[in-house]
Amino acid sequence: MHSVLTSRFKILTAPLLVGMAAILFSAPLSADQLPGEALNTFPADTLQVAFTSLVDLRSLANYQQIQQRILSRQMHAFEEFLRPMGIDPDKDIDEVMLGWRGELMGPSGYLGLAGGRFQPDLIQKYFQQTGLPARQYGGLNLYAFGSGTDPDDLFFAFFDNTLAAFGRLTDLKAMIDARQGLANALNSNNDYVGWQNELDGTAPEWGILNGKSAANLAGLWMAPAGSKLVDLNSLSRTVRALLYSVQWDTGFSTRLTMVCDKPETASGFAGLITLLQQAAQRPSAGGSSLPPILQSIQTHVDGARLELDASGPPELLDQILPRGGN
Numbered sequence: 513m514h515s516v517l518t519s520r521f522k523i524l525t526a527p528l529l530v531g532m533a534a535i536l537f538s539a540p541l542s543a544d545q546l547p548g549e550a551l552n553t554f555p556a557d558t559l560q561v562a563f564t565s566l567v568d569l570r571s572l573a574n575y576q577q578i579q580q581r582i583l584s585r586q587m588h589a590f591e592e593f594l595r596p597m598g599i600d601p602d603k604d605i606d607e608v609m610l611g612w613r614g615e616l617m618g619p620s621g622y623l624g625l626a627g628g629r630f631q632p633d634l635i636q637k638y639f640q641q642t643g644l645p646a647r648q649y650g651g652l653n654l655y656a657f658g659s660g661t662d663p664d665d666l667f668f669a670f671f672d673n674t675l676a677a678f679g680r681l682t683d684l685k686a687m688i689d690a691r692q693g694l695a696n697a698l699n700s701n702n703d704y705v706g707w708q709n710e711l712d713g714t715a716p717e718w719g720i721l722n723g724k725s726a727a728n729l730a731g732l733w734m735a736p737a738g739s740k741l742v743d744l745n746s747l748s749r750t751v752r753a754l755l756y757s758v759q760w761d762t763g764f765s766t767r768l769t770m771v772c773d774k775p776e777t778a779s780g781f782a783g784l785i786t787l788l789q790q791a792a793q794r795p796s797a798g799g800s801s802l803p804p805i806l807q808s809i810q811t812h813v814d815g816a817r818l819e820l821d822a823s824g825p826p827e828l829l830d831q832i833l834p835r836g837g838n
Contacts, residue, residue: 546607546627547708549675553625555686556696560612561708562719567606569716572760577826582717590666590678593657597638604628611698612725613683621664623679623687632670650688654681707755707771715757719833726754730770730781733806733832750777756833765823768832771816778818782811785820803831 547563554561564582569575583591591601599605605628612622636653639646645660646653649669657678658665668678669688677687690697698704704720711718721729730751753771758764772778788802789809805828810821822832 546609546625546675547712549627550609550611550625551699551705551708552697553677553687553691554611554623554698555613555683555690556698556700557613558611558623558698559614559722559725560720561698562610563711563717564608564610565606565716566608569760570602574760574762574826578760581826581829586666590657598631598634604630614725621680623683624677626676626678627674628676630670630673630676632673635670649685650692652688654684703753707753711755711757715759717758717760719756721754723752726770727751729754729834733803749773758829758833760826763823763825764829766821766829766833768820768822770818770820772818773816775813775816778813778816781818782813785809785811804828805831 547561550561550563569578569582572578594601605626607627608624609626610622610624614621632653635655638644639653639655645656647656647660648654652669652671654667654669656665656667660667660681663682664680666678667681667684668676669684670676671691677684679687686695689695704722707720711720727750750773751770752773755769755771756766758766770778770781772781785806789807792802792807805822805824808822812819812821822828
């Protein structure tokens with residue numbers, strides 16, 4: 513009789529224990545879940561996003577070299593700031609999604625989300641004990657990295673123990689407003705939703721540059737050599753977006769997709785790159801200042817899209833994509 517009651521007790525309590533575990537220990541974000549969270553959180557005027565799966569890159573032999581490229585100086589300092597609070601970025605953070613609301617990427621001025629394993633209660637106690645600056649907004653504690661008075665100081669907050677947000681105070685507040693439905697989020701842009709769905713799961717690093725921000729980067733590739741052949745200002749009217757994905761092993765391989773306004777524009781840019789490549793092979797005729805990585809890039813036109821494929825050692829990637837958000 514006792515064994516029967518014991519068995520029934522185990523059967524009845526097992527679901528209860530499972531339910532309690534689900535409440536007490538929130539499951540970490542699954543792979544590539546963070547980009548979806550970013551769509552619901554980044555403000556609608558975000559022009560650029562960059563996703564990095566740190567958990568995938570850490571398994572690579574040259575991770576230290578890759579890490580130096582993907583972290584800006586400010587981001588590295590921010591990571592070191594978190595360590596005394598019990599957050600080890602090399603173990604506790606799995607994915608990072610950065611965004612820029614301006615037309616140019618920069619080493620500061622970004623906003624972001626991080627997915628991993630956090631202990632918000634310990635952070636709160638640390639700030640209370642040390643007297644570091646903090647404030648509240650939207651029911652969340654906002655913690656300052658810096659004095660908290662400089663407009664460029666970073667603030668960070670936790671939506672739960674698997675998701676953290678960070679950025680300048682105005683940007684962090686905009687993210688909270690968007691996430692709470694008080695302002696439009698990036699998921700209100702159907703084009704961005706489609707581009708992000710297209711890139712999800714394709715590579716440990718990928719990104720989107722929209723409108724003029726895409727034109728600015730494409731212009732940097734071709735100037736000054738391309739400035740003689742095309743009006744770089746017109747790029748902003750003909751390039752809708754630039755999508756990229758990066759794979760790593762001992763070096764990198766990347767695909768960049770220039771989403772143009774019409775097929776003729778995509779074909780025109782493909783022809784321009786071919787002309788610049790041919791000029792680069794004729795040093796006696798004055799040559800070309802086209803970056804070396806673009807001198808061997810492969811192009812393919814697919815309707816209104818121009819696809820470019822390149823590969824090489826890590827240091828060459830700096831010639832076509834910003835280093836550490838710079």
